[in-house]
Structure formats: C-alpha cells, structure tokens
Amino acid sequence: MLTTSASLLPTRPRPAEDSSAPGVHDQLVFRTALTVPHADRSLFEAVRSETITWIKTKQNRYPDAPSTSGVHHLDATTVLTSQSRYDEKGAEWALRIQLREDRPEATWRTTVTAVLALPGTEPTAAAAVAVALECFPNGNPEGLRPGRPAIVEKLVAKLRPVDGCGRLTVHALQVTRARAQVNDLIEVLCDPDRHHPVVVAARTTDPDPLWSRRMRQVMPQCAGSAGLYLLADEAAVDAFRREIGEHHRVAPGAVRTFLTGTDPAWPPDAARHRFVSPARMRDPADRAWNAIARAAQRHATQAPIPQLLRDLRFPDDEAATQRRRDALTAVPQPRVPDDTLNEIRHLREENALLLGLLRTADEEIEEKRTSTRLAERTTASLEDQLARARQESLHNLQDAVEALEEAQRAQTEANQLRSRLYQQGRHEDATTPVDEPHPLPTSFEELWDRRETFTRVLLTADRETCIDLDDNDRARVWAGKAWVALRALDSYAEQAQSGFKGAFYDFCTAPLPGAQGWPAKQVAMAEGSATMDQFGGQRVFPVPETVDPSGQAVMEAHLKLDSKGATSPRVHFLDDTKGTTQKIIVGYIGPHLRNTKTN
Known part of the structure; x- marks a missing residue:
C-alpha cells in the first residue's frame, strides 16, 4: 500500500493562490476534473462547504458570502452565483458555484461544478468535480499571472479523487523497494484510463534541504493536476529502474513527469516524459523546478473533461422567476381607502415593492x-484556439512531408552511390555499414x-534562455533541429578552414560532399534596417x-528552427571563421526576438 508523504520536510504555510502559472493567452487559464468514486449526495454539501469557506477567506474580501442558491452581489464588482439541479424526486444531483470578480485589470471567473452519475453509470465514475478559472483581460494581458485556485487543493484533500487506478493527493505517495508498490506505480503509469500526468520524484542519496524545500512547494501545486509519487530511497529508485527499464527510469534527485499513454516497452516513448535533472534540482540558481507544476497544470487544463460534466447544463433560475411572479400577484388590488393617509401609505408600500422588483430585474x-x-469572448477564444490547432496540424504535416522527402532523397542518393561502387567492383565498400550518427537530443538541456x-x-x-525552450510542447522537435543547425555551422567552419571561400548562406545553397547542410530558406544573414533601428540592442x-x-558583438545572422507560433526559436551566430577564434560563435538560442512585425 502506498502512503502519503508529507515528510520531505515539515510543511509550512503557502500563499492562498499559486503563482506558478504562465501569462494569460486564452480565457481558460486553468481547469481540472476530479473523479470521485463511491460518492453520494453528501458530495454536494462537502463541495458547497469547502467552496464557500474558500470564498469567505479569499484575501478576506467576502466574509459574508452566502451558501444559498441564487445570484448574490458580494460587492459592487463581485457576483456569486449558486445553482443546483434536482431529479424528479427533488434530490440534488448537480451543483455549480461561480464567483465573478470584475477588476480593473481583468474579469476573473472561478467555477466549481459537481455532478453525480446517473443510475447505470460505471461505479468508478460515481461523481465528477471540476474547477475552472477564466481570465478576461481588460486590455493588454501582459503582466497578468493567474494561478491555480487554492480551492483545488482543499477539494483534493477532502474528496480523495482517483485517476484511473491511481489516486490524486496533495502530498506525494511514498514508494518503497517493495515489488508490489513498484508494480502498483508502473500500473498507474501505464493505465490507459489515466487522464492526468504523474509526477515521480526520486529522493536524493544524501539529505539536501534545498531539494526538499523545492519538493514541498512543487508537489502541492501539482495537486489535482497530476498524480504524485516519491521513490523513498535509493533501493526504491533501483527497484523502479529494474522494473520499468533504463529509458523510463528516474535518477536519484530527479523529478520526471509521465504523460498519459506511457509505454515502457518502447524506448522512443521515454522522450515524451520530461524530467528535471538532479543537478538542476539542486542548483540554487536554476529555476527549472518551477516548470514542473506549470507543465502539470497545463496538461490538466488541456485534457478533455469527463462526459458527466460535458453534458451538464444549468437552466435559468426558474424558482427566482416564480418568486417575482408571486410577489407581483400578491400586490394588493386598488380599494376604496378609509382615509387619505392610508391611501398614501398603501401607495408607498406598493411603489417600494415594484421598485425593488425593478431593481432586481435590472440587476x-x-x-x-x-x-x-x-x-462571446469565450467563443472567440475557442475559435482562435481551433484556428491555431488547425494551423499547427498543417505545420506538423508539412514538417512530416519535408522529412519524408529528405529521407527519400538521402535513400536515393545512398542507393546511387552503392550502385556506382558495385560498378567499380568495390563490393565490400558498398556493403560495409556506415557509422551511426549521433542521436538527436530530446531536449535543449540535453x-x-x-x-x-x-x-x-x-x-x-545564455543557458537558461536556451533551456527554457523545453517548456514548450514542440521542444523535442526544436532541439533536434537545433542540433542539426549546430552540426551545419560546425561543418561550415571545418570547410572554411579548409579553404571554402563563401559565406554560410553560400555553403547552404550548395553544400560540399560529406558536409552537413542546412535549408537555405531557413537562413537569414541579416535583419531589416527598421528592425535593427528599433530592436538592434536585442541582437547584441x-x-x-x-x-x-x-x-x-551584433549578431544579425540567424537560423530558423520554426516559422509558426509566437516562440519560433532562432539561433543567432557570428561568423568568425576568418577571425581570431576561427570558429562560429553562437550567441543566442531562444525564442524569436522582437522585430517590426512583432505584436
């Protein structure tokens, strides 16, 4: 049995909101869906109590937040809406609590939804609870850094949700060397019904306060977004490596995030499951550990929500509408007054009631x-996401076609060369296997x-700027391209020292035999004058x-690792092959620098 580990070091208070999330790009900045097994109608009381308590203590702004259904104006800019759905027998089967905060910088909307499964649903999906945070910027979104709502951690602790055959917890579940525990962890990783990432940390071989402090911060920030496990000691690390294999192992001091669809039997699959190395986890100046929670939250946000929540709808508050109708019909009909004062009082009461109903209607x-x-803004955001997804799909298809064409050209060239060797009687040369090239790196850290x-x-x-590219989903592709780009620059420098007279662009348009080339269309030897006038300082x-x-020195020349998206990494370099170093100097590997076309 796996036990929860809160003993990395004693816990300490954390801020009310996590601050590890990236800047706002889409309205939906965080979402997670929790599956609660064997739930009954007490679920709604638990969710309602935890959510209202969280709202009441949220920066001490809303101490009087009610738990009753309806629309409640907590202050001039904050609205709390609570809705429920009931079955034919009057029993509650769905709940939604939504807090909308209209702030000068943005409108923030936090939604907590809970629903019980209908009769006949699989027992493993007895109930589902979702927490979503949306941000609608009022102007430039730069500087907005939304975090995961703290209610997520409270709900995980209260509801004890599951993900496939694994549990979601606030603190890491300890895994010892016991074979049953190691196999349980591997079963969780390989579970086809798992929808969230799994973060596996391996304790350091010797005590490290910095490592422990970072783990205390990271693990709770991942709560609700990922399964959390800690290989308790070196023996557990070794046992896990023996069972899962060398490619998917977690070294002592490392932290690895396993995505869904883990396949330990297929070595290339290991590259999908990113890790922070022990050296980076233990380096006081390295901030890579911050990306662990961001990645887990990003994958949870992008994951599809359960069918239970997808089909759920909350109609308008018909009860409130009926109450207003009853109030209107209850207005006393005009009658002959006993005296003028009674008539005035009656009219005032009627007027006050009507004004109150009118204010309610206006609200x-x-x-x-x-x-x-x-x-409307959400719809526009979703349409934009769909357009970007389509564009990325086409871009990936183009990359695949180009890679296939390149492989076909290389195979054709190899076959022609072998044929010529045979024709010359050099049969042994034609059949001798060539040296295997260096494998492509799977990350910028590698x-x-x-x-x-x-x-x-x-x-x-700058090392950090380069390695920060690993936070992107396309990092593995970019890192491979960057490796080929550096090989091409190295090959060019070798040819330049051997007498090649042209520049790097000339080398790319007609690479010499045996040299590593680079597509000429992905080379820019200079920037535009307007770009250099405005942003030239960024290229020093x-x-x-x-x-x-x-x-x-100014480095205008650059290689393009991608041409789509906001990041579109670049490799900026200076050709000093004829200078004092006789080398290519690469001064920048990172996101596309600003130019006159930058938004």
Whole structure:
C-alpha cells in the first residue's frame, strides 16, 4: 500500500493562490476534473462547504458570502452565483458555484461544478468535480499571472479523487523497494484510463534541504493536476529502474513527469516524459523546478473533461422567476381607502415593492449582458484556439512531408552511390555499414550538455534562455533541429578552414560532399534596417574580447528552427571563421526576438 508523504520536510504555510502559472493567452487559464468514486449526495454539501469557506477567506474580501442558491452581489464588482439541479424526486444531483470578480485589470471567473452519475453509470465514475478559472483581460494581458485556485487543493484533500487506478493527493505517495508498490506505480503509469500526468520524484542519496524545500512547494501545486509519487530511497529508485527499464527510469534527485499513454516497452516513448535533472534540482540558481507544476497544470487544463460534466447544463433560475411572479400577484388590488393617509401609505408600500422588483430585474438584465459578453469572448477564444490547432496540424504535416522527402532523397542518393561502387567492383565498400550518427537530443538541456561535440562552434548563449525552450510542447522537435543547425555551422567552419571561400548562406545553397547542410530558406544573414533601428540592442551577444574588446558583438545572422507560433526559436551566430577564434560563435538560442512585425 502506498502512503502519503508529507515528510520531505515539515510543511509550512503557502500563499492562498499559486503563482506558478504562465501569462494569460486564452480565457481558460486553468481547469481540472476530479473523479470521485463511491460518492453520494453528501458530495454536494462537502463541495458547497469547502467552496464557500474558500470564498469567505479569499484575501478576506467576502466574509459574508452566502451558501444559498441564487445570484448574490458580494460587492459592487463581485457576483456569486449558486445553482443546483434536482431529479424528479427533488434530490440534488448537480451543483455549480461561480464567483465573478470584475477588476480593473481583468474579469476573473472561478467555477466549481459537481455532478453525480446517473443510475447505470460505471461505479468508478460515481461523481465528477471540476474547477475552472477564466481570465478576461481588460486590455493588454501582459503582466497578468493567474494561478491555480487554492480551492483545488482543499477539494483534493477532502474528496480523495482517483485517476484511473491511481489516486490524486496533495502530498506525494511514498514508494518503497517493495515489488508490489513498484508494480502498483508502473500500473498507474501505464493505465490507459489515466487522464492526468504523474509526477515521480526520486529522493536524493544524501539529505539536501534545498531539494526538499523545492519538493514541498512543487508537489502541492501539482495537486489535482497530476498524480504524485516519491521513490523513498535509493533501493526504491533501483527497484523502479529494474522494473520499468533504463529509458523510463528516474535518477536519484530527479523529478520526471509521465504523460498519459506511457509505454515502457518502447524506448522512443521515454522522450515524451520530461524530467528535471538532479543537478538542476539542486542548483540554487536554476529555476527549472518551477516548470514542473506549470507543465502539470497545463496538461490538466488541456485534457478533455469527463462526459458527466460535458453534458451538464444549468437552466435559468426558474424558482427566482416564480418568486417575482408571486410577489407581483400578491400586490394588493386598488380599494376604496378609509382615509387619505392610508391611501398614501398603501401607495408607498406598493411603489417600494415594484421598485425593488425593478431593481432586481435590472440587476438580472445586467448579469445576462455580462454573461453574454463573456460568452462571446469565450467563443472567440475557442475559435482562435481551433484556428491555431488547425494551423499547427498543417505545420506538423508539412514538417512530416519535408522529412519524408529528405529521407527519400538521402535513400536515393545512398542507393546511387552503392550502385556506382558495385560498378567499380568495390563490393565490400558498398556493403560495409556506415557509422551511426549521433542521436538527436530530446531536449535543449540535453543539447546544452552535449555542446562540446561541436569543436568549431563556440557557444556563448545564455543557458537558461536556451533551456527554457523545453517548456514548450514542440521542444523535442526544436532541439533536434537545433542540433542539426549546430552540426551545419560546425561543418561550415571545418570547410572554411579548409579553404571554402563563401559565406554560410553560400555553403547552404550548395553544400560540399560529406558536409552537413542546412535549408537555405531557413537562413537569414541579416535583419531589416527598421528592425535593427528599433530592436538592434536585442541582437547584441557575448563574444571573446579577442573578437571585440567590449566582449559583445551584433549578431544579425540567424537560423530558423520554426516559422509558426509566437516562440519560433532562432539561433543567432557570428561568423568568425576568418577571425581570431576561427570558429562560429553562437550567441543566442531562444525564442524569436522582437522585430517590426512583432505584436
């Protein structure tokens, strides 16, 4: 049996809201769906109690938040809406609590939804609870850094949700060397019904307060977004490695995030499951550990929600509408007054009642307008996401076609060369296997660690900027392209030292036999004058003082690792093959720098 580990070191208070999420790009900035097995109608009381308590203590702004159904204006800019659905017998089977906060910088909307499964549903999906946070910026979204709502951690602790055959917890479940526990963890990783990532940390071989402190912070931030496990000691690490294999192992001190569809029997699958190395986890200056929670939350947000929640609808509050109708019919009919004072009092009472109903109607109309505006923005955001997904799909298809064409050209060339060798009687040369090339790196961290492979390339780029590219879903593709780009620059420098007279672009348009080429259309040897006038300072990077006494030089030339999306990484370099270093100096590997077309 796996036990919850809160003993990495004693816990300490955490802020009310996590701050590990990235800046706002889409309205839906966080979402998670929790499956609660064997739930009954007490679920709604638990969700309602935890949510209202969280709202009441949320920065001490709403101490009087009610738990009753209806639309409640907590202050001039905050609205709390609570709705329920009931079956034919009057029993509650769905609940939605929504807090909308209209702030100067943005409108924030947090929604907590709970629903019981209908009779006949699989018992493993007895109930589902979802928490979503939406952000609607009022202007430029830069600077907005929404975090996971703290209610998520409270609900995980209260409801004890599951994900497939695994549990979702606030603290990591400890895994010892016991074979049953190791096999249970591997079963969780390989479970086809798992919908959330699983974060597996391996304890360091010797006590490390920094590592423990970081794990205390990271694990609770992943709660509700990922399964959490801790390999308790070196024996557990070894047992896990023996069972899962070398490619999917977790080294002591490392933290690895296993995505859904884990397949330990297929070595190439290991590259999908990113890890933070022990060295980076234990480096006080390294911030890679912050990306663990961000990645888990991102994958949880992108995961499809359960069918239980997908089909759920909450109609307008018909009870409130009926109460207003009853109030109107209860207005006393005009009668002959006993005296003038009674008539005036009667008219005032009637007028006050009608004014109250009118104010309520005005508030509801305004709420409808606000909800409609937010719904329109949500629709626009979803359409934008769909367009980007289609564009990325086409882009991936184009990459695949180009790779296939390149492989076909290489195979054709190899077959022709073998044929010529046969014709010359060099049968042994034609059949001798060629040397295997260096495997492509699966991350920018791996690329950086292998940078000494390129003896004619001097890398002065900022390590953190380069490695931060690993946070992107396309990082593995970009890292492979960056490796080929550095090989091409290294190959060019070798040819330049051997007498090649042209520039790198010339080398790419007609690479020499045996040299590593690079597509000429993905090379830019200079920036536009307008870009350099406005953003030239961003293209100044470190160089040896033998190249420039200032220790810096402008690097306009760059290679394009991608051409779609906001990141579109670039490799900026300076050709010093004819200079003092006789090398290519790479001063930047990172996201596309600003230019005149940047939004």
